[in-house]
Amino acid sequence: MAAAIDGVLPATLQELVKKSKVLVVGAGGIGCEVLKNLVLSGFTEIEIIDLDTIDLSNLNRQFLFHREHVGKSKARVARESALSFNPDANITAYHDSVTSTDYGVNFFKKFDVVLSALDNRAARNHVNRMCLNADVPLIESGTSGYNGQVELIKRGLTQCYECTPKEKQRSFPGCTIRNTPSEPIHCIVWAKHLFNQLFGESVEDEDISPDAADPEAQEAAAEVKDADAAGDAADVNENKKETDSPPNANGNVVRINTRQWAKDCNYDAAKLFNKFFNEDINYLLRMSNLWKSRKAPVPVQWDTLLPDGVSSDAQELARQHHKIWTVEECAHVFAKALKELSAAFLKLEGNDTLVWDKDDQPAMDFVAACANVRSHIFEIERKSRFEIKSMAGNIIPAIATTNAITAGISVLRAFSVLQAKWEQCKAVYARLRLNGRNQFLVPDAFFPEPNPNCYVCASDPAITLRIDTKRVQIKAFRDEVLIKTLNMVNPDVTLESTGSIVISSEEGETECNEQKLLSDMNIVDGVILKCDDFFQSYELSIIIAHFDADREDVLFEVIADKNQLQPKEEPKEAEAETEPSSRKRAANGDDATDDGPSTSKRSRPTEVEDDDDDDDCLVVEEDDDDDVEEVVTEATDKLTEVSLQKTAAKRKPSKVLDDDEDITEILDSSDEEDAGPTKRKRTKLEETKAGEVISID
Amino acid sequence: MKMDVDKNTEEAGVELTEAENELYDRQIRLWGLESQKRLRTANILISGLNGLGAEITKNIILSGVNLVKLHDDKLVTEEDFCSQFLAPRESLGLNRAEASLTRARALNPMVDISADTQPLKEKTAEFFGQFDVVVINGASNEELLRIDTICRDLGVKFFATDVWGMFGFHYAGLQKHSYVENVFKYKVVSKPNEKVKYETVSTPVQREVEYPAYSNWLDFDINAPSYQRKLRRDGPGIILLRVLQTFRSENKRDPHYKTRTADIALLEQIRDELAPNSTLTSDALGLLFAQISPAVAVVGGVVAQEIIKVVTKMEAPHRNLFIFNPETCVGYVEAIGVN
Structure with missing residues (x-):
């Protein structure tokens, strides 16, 4: 309420704060801090929008929320808490997606400044466009771990959010996932696909069985196929692909078969385990071309691993999140999780399916156990459940201090924007370590020019x-x-x-x-x-x-930029393998998951597709682990994407990029979570400039 | 905290509970389990529960330390409502530390939080010795010097910090501090016949650094010819700090919004005496009243992050004077008294 007390702020700023209308997009890690700063500074006309609900893991930083608020609307609880700091403020809270058509250009035009505190790229892109069209200054912010970023976006003056390509998400060729994994992430992606095959939404391109159409294995595969024509459910897969022509039916039929087969076995742990980790691996071994220059996988067998059956302390074992389970322990956890998941699945009505969620204990246990068994088979390093959760859930670390610093800068920039002191509005980066000038809160030296080829803010995109x-x-x-x-x-x-x-x-x-x-x-x-x-x-x-x-x-x-059009002859895997691993991601902020749709917990009132706005940001950086990013990939939920119709035999992963992810250069952003399911790939545009920073959130 | 190293290693052995793992998940993924265990053993004093004190308190409590003592003998005033969000409106006129207890506790029920209202100048070594980190906010240079000396004797980590309006600083007195810093390198992980693939590898490196006493800042000559070039590059923040501390010691108070015009004139006068010809503008002197929430958030976030670095012994704490310029949003560190 600084503006309500004469003499605290310089008079011009005081008047502007009192009369300006402000929109805060996202009530997560940064959004909570921004809202606090706004009400205490004396802004009285504030609207805040967020479609997310409060999760326990938010409470280490989203300080407007307490344990009793878990499950409630972030926007509404944030409003209540902020009002207790300044009862004179008028705050309107929307528990909704900012991409809903309820919030059109006229809605944005009401505001003198928009502060965005989102955690995913799709929503940021959208808010960017709305603010450009409404000609309202936008202050974009994002964090990831120790890194934070704040930048002004103003039509005609600065770059827009989409002027610079964002880092793309890592994705993996289907045959790497299905036939020749070489990193933990490949096994984790595979394990999430396995979850979906058994219990989740049926998704094309998520087959987990050996891929006989792998070009590298082509000849060998042909022989195998004949030999196996009468194979069991799993192998049916491959056969069907080759023979069926009706495009869509194909994939689905197969999937249902695997699912049906598991159900018909009463989810017998030994049978399922042996199929995925023994029979399928033996099938792969017969594709001998694959193993000429690779270490061949070594199948495991249920009875050999667990001669005495499943132990009763699997539950206890599953709680040891930081321990790296042995393959035997993984088998115990597999059996336990399978039992829980199948029970939950059988209770569903009609065609309902389970949705994989990193915070759902059996779902996470299942993926951790399966990923590690597969890693063991392929002689890949096993990981703790804790680490696998980061990768599978695309979790971005998030802390209170970075969010507070970033939100503080964001609101200071809002002061400058309201006073039209544009020169003071250069982008600012918060970092863990000092730069060469002993700075760790570092403004840009100048405003980068808008990209003349930007496909959003250029005149004729x-x-x-x-x-x-x-x-x-x-x-x-x-x-x-x-x-x-x-x-x-x-x-x-x-x-x-x-x-x-x-x-x-x-x-x-x-x-x-x-x-x-x-x-x-x-x-x-x-x-x-x-x-x-x-x-x-x-x-x-x-x-x-x-x-x-x-x-x-x-x-x-x-x-996006015609100059980048080139013939492309890069090898197919280029994207997956070449990226220095490290980069990536960002995206989402706190909690938010980003991608969405799949995480079950978020409530989304409107059906809009995007999700979360939430919180913090994103940015990305490179030093994060790569892990994170990858994971995401998989899920694709919905769309069939392109799966191909014609060639039934090959399926290609469609990788799409995800939008949501943002990544950016910076690092940090957001907090959390997950990303999800969809992944799309974005083009190369992004790769080019990957070093810049961009995103935020 | 004489033997902080041993103490930390020893207590770091205690496992976190499931509830702690869940609550702190997003930060454990950043700083690791060992750091979180160290935080859980840390006892922190926050003296001065103005807006800045509230902000540091919030961040520290959220991080999951063991104990936070809120210390203040002042009462809640109208000015506090510009940034002191822990004290409710109805607490006007009550003790600031006590008024902050309820909301502070709600931030994290796992932290032991209590208040102390005895005047700072009555607090002796025995009091400060109970803490791993002591944060003093809003005190005179005289008091800061006294407490820094006590803390140096005891091996307690000391921070002095302030925000005036939108301008802020902190000073770190960490004596001899050892920590681990991760050094990142790229390593080729692909096999010879594959495409080249890199991985970032981080190697922990143990370092030990000496932090000078607070007296070094008091003796620091901002007009020294050797310092002028740096001053030109970094801006007049350090001069402003000197001006404000001088104002505080001469007037036994800080600039106040009710006497805004007169106080700006006093500040100008001090500025002209201390650093004639400086680039410190009168506009900047208009931003020094009460404590403005977003600036407090920045400085309070920085101080809390420094406390976390110190407690976890991870990453290099700033050595030793941090200055925040609200107009440019530059935050930089000046090494005062460091050779």
């Missing part, structure tokens, strides 16, 4: 989209490319040359196009599509560049 037009359907184009990768909310798409409508934002209007391939709609190499998101007031031209994707290629790639 355009991107080139490399895409396999013969394999991607219109629906996948909309969901994966326009919505998930380019962050549109409700796009309309027309062919520039003819004006014909490809995708309409009106419900049902273009539903008949959804299953068509791009090429069926005459969307081929060289065609220009006009995309328009009315809600974001965002128009974008997309120039199509067709390519025939290889097996491990992603089916599309956005090239």
